[in-house]
Amino acid sequence: MLDIWRKYGVIGIVIIAVGSFILLQIFPKKEEETSFIVDQQDNVFAQNETEMTVEAEEPLILLVDIKGAIKHPGLYKINEGDRIQDVIDLAGGLKDDADENQVNLAQRLQDEMVIYIPTIGEEIEHIQPNISSTTTQSAQDGKVAINHATAEEIQTLNGIGPKKAETIIAYREENGPFHTIEDLLNVSGIGEKTVENIRDQISVP
Structure with missing residues (x-):
């Protein structure tokens, strides 16, 4: 066991x-x-x-000046990529007599830009809305500031008609300002020959 x-x-x-x-x-x-x-x-x-x-x-900080029929006109700091509607909101909104139909609320803002909000019925033949101080300086030099010019101003360039002018503005509003003259080659319908023809007529602030 x-x-x-x-x-x-x-x-x-x-x-x-x-x-x-x-x-x-x-x-x-x-x-x-x-x-x-x-x-x-x-x-x-x-x-x-x-x-x-x-x-x-942090995004790039820009400084813009908004005037006219706005509740709190003045200088405002905004972020790169912001649009006119954004700075209008910062400025307290439009006054009751503001004519917003004359303002492109979707336009992208640029540094040193001046936004003028007209009143209803206001004659603005001698006032250019949404224009920056650099545009005036370029006009005095006899050149078109491609980052701020209106469609009518862009059409004064050699070989640029209404359609190309609108295409340039649409590209500018969608992608931001041009940094060099060669950036125009990114615009649909603008080739090297066109850029060479207008090189001496434009400025890129």
């Missing part, structure tokens, strides 16, 4: 030893898998923090 108990005891020890060996083989792998998952999560968090930092970059 004693031999039988000894035999079972040896078998039990063997079973415990084998079981312990198997458990040691399983749990380290799980720890390695868990560590790998944690490392992946850390990488994702670090990438998200980098993207958030890039998105948090």
